[in-house]
Amino acid sequence: MSEHLLSGAVSRNIAAVRDLAAQVRSGRSRIDRITDAISGFVGSHRFLVAQVVVVGVWVGINAVPGIGHIDPFPFEFLNFVLAVEAIVLSTVVLMAQNRQGRESAEQAELHLQIGLLAEQETTKMLEMLREIHTKLGLGAAAKDPELREMIQTTQVELIADELKRSRTEEEPSSEPGPA
Template sequence: MNTRSTKKGRPTDLTRQNCRAKAENPQSYCGPATPPPSELASVLARNIRVMGRRREREEATASLEERIAGAITRFGGSMRFVYLHIVLFGFWIIVNLSLVPGMPEFDPSLVILAMVASVEAIFLSTFILITQNRMSAAAEKRAELDLQISLLAEHEVTKLATL
């Protein structure tokens, strides 16, 4: 049960239902009524649409290089990438261990495979860093928006508290 103390420290029951039953004007005791659910749903839907449009604008303003880096990062983080490497590296190793008849060895010590894997790791990590930088910038924008919303909410609560 929700209780609140009076100025003298005695608890009083101030749930919205009891408040309406006890007072002729419940808003004077309980504050403004909550908007109807349909009104809340429309406001929520509008806010979701606004945030979706904002995200679409951010994606549209990304440079070609950022979009390419993002696509490579997404592919590099997928199971298709893992399966592709299992097949390619597996085939490379099997051929160079002379396990495939009729195919000559082209990298018997697997040095070229190690170099290819190292170069791939360098480029893949660079693309990941580019994508992380972009995501970090978006997170900073969201954090700034959160701060603005918090400050606005604090201002509104302060105004309500002074009433």
């Protein structure tokens, strides 16, 4: 039902974004898919419940008097297993986060390129509109200082430098102040 409300361009854009995401997913290595699956499971309620049940059963079996204990209190083997598990799982999660970070950086670069292209197209349209306005004898637009400023080519490097400068001005100084 909602398909009929969307324009063809919007539908094509949705399909293009979906195809791009599928292409990124299909380009992942086997180890990336494995680490994503493990990270997904480890970050779930099912894993938490399973972990609590396994540890509870282990402690229960090894704490009951009169039964031959595999790992008597203070459960050194259990501590060893949990420590190794923590190391392995933290490494797997970091691997998944690193891959996600790379994908995010690529996506941000794509967004920047699309934004710059849109800015260039908008600037060109403003130039054309100003020319049309001038040819029709409506000269006020040609004198508009805001329009002249908008028509200027965006200098990405200058904007990036200004952003860096403003961030450093906002960051609190780590040097101790006067006492």
